[in-house]
Amino acid sequence: MAAPAFLPRPCFQHLLAALTVAGYFCLGPRMRDGAIVYAELDSADNLPRGVHDHQQPGAYRLHRDESPRCFAWANGPQALKPLLFGPHEVLWTSVAGSDGGITFHPGMPAALPTAVIGVRACDLAALRLQDQHFLEGPSPDPRYAVRRRNLFLVAVHCTHPAATCFCASTGDGPRAESGFDLALAELDEGFIVTAGSAKGEALLGQLPLKALDPAQQASADGEITAAAQAQQRALPSRNLRDGLFANLHHPRWDDVAQRCLSCTNCSSVCPTCFCHAEREEPALDGLSSIHSRQWDSCFTEGHSSIHGIVIRADTRLRYRQWLTHKLGSWHDQYGRSGCVGCGRCIVWCPVGIDITAEAAAVCGGGHA
Secondary structure, eight states, X not given: OOOOEEEEGGGHHHHHHHHHHTTOEXXXXXXXXXXXXXXXXXXXXXXXXXXXXXXXXXXXXXXXXXXXXXXXXXXXXXXXXHHHSOSEEEEEEEEEOTTSOEEEEEOOOOOOOEEEEEEOHHHHHHHHHHHHHHHSXXXXXXXXXXXHHTEEEEEEOOOSOOTTOOHHHHTOOSSOOSSOSEEEEEETTEEEEEEOSHHHHHHHTTSOOBOOOHHHHHHXXXXXXXXXXXXXXXXXXXXXXXXXXXXXXXXXXXXXXXXXXXXXXXXXXXXXXXXXXXXXXXOTTSSEEEEXXXXXXXXXXXXXXXXXXXXXXSHHHHHHHHHHIIIIIHHHHHSSOSOOSOOHHHHTOTTOOOHHXXXXXXXXXXXX
């Protein structure tokens, strides 16, 4: 791969132009409804310049100052998951024929080549887990696969962690190590650009890059290191499997159940959760039907309903299922925890339940 180079801030528009010429629809961070979300990005002027986030359990706020930086925030409610694992999509359509037979037509998404600017290290780690689930099992998901093939990822190393971030403890940030096509380290005067794939390297040749000053690299490295050291939260260990399963009857499960609303916010914003439900939607004339898939959560009653019996009938059992699967049995399935330390579940929980505090309380207790 080519050596890192420097892209002056006024030249950022050249990156968007090069991606557009290459056939990509560009998505990037935009301010909408008081949050930073991915939306169409055709001009560098639309980036959240000078915007910073204040995140706490159950709270998310933005504020602006005179900083020239456009990525001086931790993350918003979205990750890459909605771009690949559709919140609602048609799997197939069935149509009744005049001869009494039924014809099935698979539903496949129109996967527009898409470049995503501003991807964080925690979300690249989550994407790797989603790839394992949807692509590397015995039955790869064709809808996920077609979207994944058409994705170009421009990562940005984190330098401004939120109070709820803990990616350093899970080993998933704040530096983006792999899984990107291009990676940016933002400085006041511009960006250090590094290629991570052949596609990224080809795009580098179209940018007005300058030689990188070693002092610029040292400054960027120092900011990333400081971001890791500034994180205030951490999981007790990267592998909590045995501790969680040894404490399935810990009194903390009752305690958290008194606070949890079973609202599903945590699993909705989680970049690795993949629970879904399938449903049949017949037409009124009875001649056709749509079979669709949509996001679900282990916090809903229907998720554990089997032949009229609800296996996890209360919030205590549902929260326990979520936490023990996320931090425990994922090790058996995917070789690591299902948590990448993004902190979204803490921020977007209406009552501010903290996964790091709950894991520490359960695994630190001796109630087997």
